[in-house]
Amino acid sequence: MLSVTHASLAFGGIRALDDVSFTAETGHITAIIGPNGAGKTSLFNIISGFYQPQSGSIHFDGTDITGMRADKRAAMGMARTFQNIALFRGMTVLDNIKLGGHTRLRSGFWSSGFYYGAARREEAALRADIERDVIDFLELDHIRKAPVAALPYGLQKRVELARALAMRPKVLLLDEPVAGMNREETEDMARFILDIQDRWETTILLVEHDMGMVMDISNKVIVLNFGRKIADGTPDVVQRQPDVIEAYLGTSEDREVTV
Known part of the structure; x- marks a missing residue:
């Protein structure tokens, strides 16, 4: 590989x-x-x-x-995590993880810019996929709406792993x-x-x-x-x-x- x-x-x-x-x-x-x-x-x-x-x-x-x-x-x-945690601390766990799925999105410029049609459906599908196959898998469901900055260190490391997994590497x-x-x-x-x-x-x-x-x-x-x-x-x-x-x-x- x-x-x-x-x-x-x-x-x-x-x-x-x-x-x-x-x-x-x-x-x-x-x-x-x-x-x-x-x-x-x-x-x-x-x-x-x-x-x-x-x-x-x-x-x-x-x-x-x-x-x-x-x-x-x-x-x-190809996805990676970092030695020093590289999360967006002002965002929720779910939003941080969703960012990892950006490479899987295929909507065009206009639909993404105005967030309608294909872009809305694609993001909804991505969110459902992440919640089912990443958040549940890594046992993060109970904190998915929590801001990352409020989490203990060990959970932040797990969120970073989840973000990498959202890319389906x-x-x-x-x-x-x-x-x-x-x-x-x-x-x-x-x-x-x-x-x-x-x-x-x-x-x-x-x-x-x-x-x-x-x-x-x-x-x-x-x-x-x-x-x-x-x-x-x-x-x-x-x-x-x-x-x-x-x-x-x-x-x-x-x-x-x-x-």
Whole structure:
């Protein structure tokens, strides 16, 4: 579904990504891990179109999207959430989620501008679809009319996931979806991610620091360190590799000192 080939990205003299290549299989969960500053979010940014790599290529569902704008990638079926919550805080939960469905609307300029005919029917259908397949699915019905700013952090993260799901994505990029959550919220989010994969066979890319969650739900793990890929494989294989242990999980001596 998605492949990155020899991608490099630099900001002045800082190489955020250095010749990174990997593939994400259709319907699988691929996790990208690494220390802070390893290049994980930069990788997400070149995949989603916020940055352009200086070299290399990105293919999505058989199409070269390397030079494509972010909105065109979204229209093709790519959605993402952000490390820092990026919701419209003055709007309700439902209105925030509905914004995610903009790529599915096809009404013309005049009907949309005056909000009549096809535009009115299309938005009504979108709202019904979101309420049935997204809000109920993510257990947000009880807060759909609440302003986002009034919600606790964990629910705001879930609303952001709902907005991405409203796009009906083929590929879903989740940038630290459980950062800052307690254990119960983390378990709920992990369950929702697995349910998304199972229900819609969505290809999911996941950046996350919670190693327990990553190893539990991922089919494949990519490890970055200083912008370079140092490991690529199943969770069981990756977590035993010495380079990964030293760079991210800590050496045995480190763990003994911590204990």
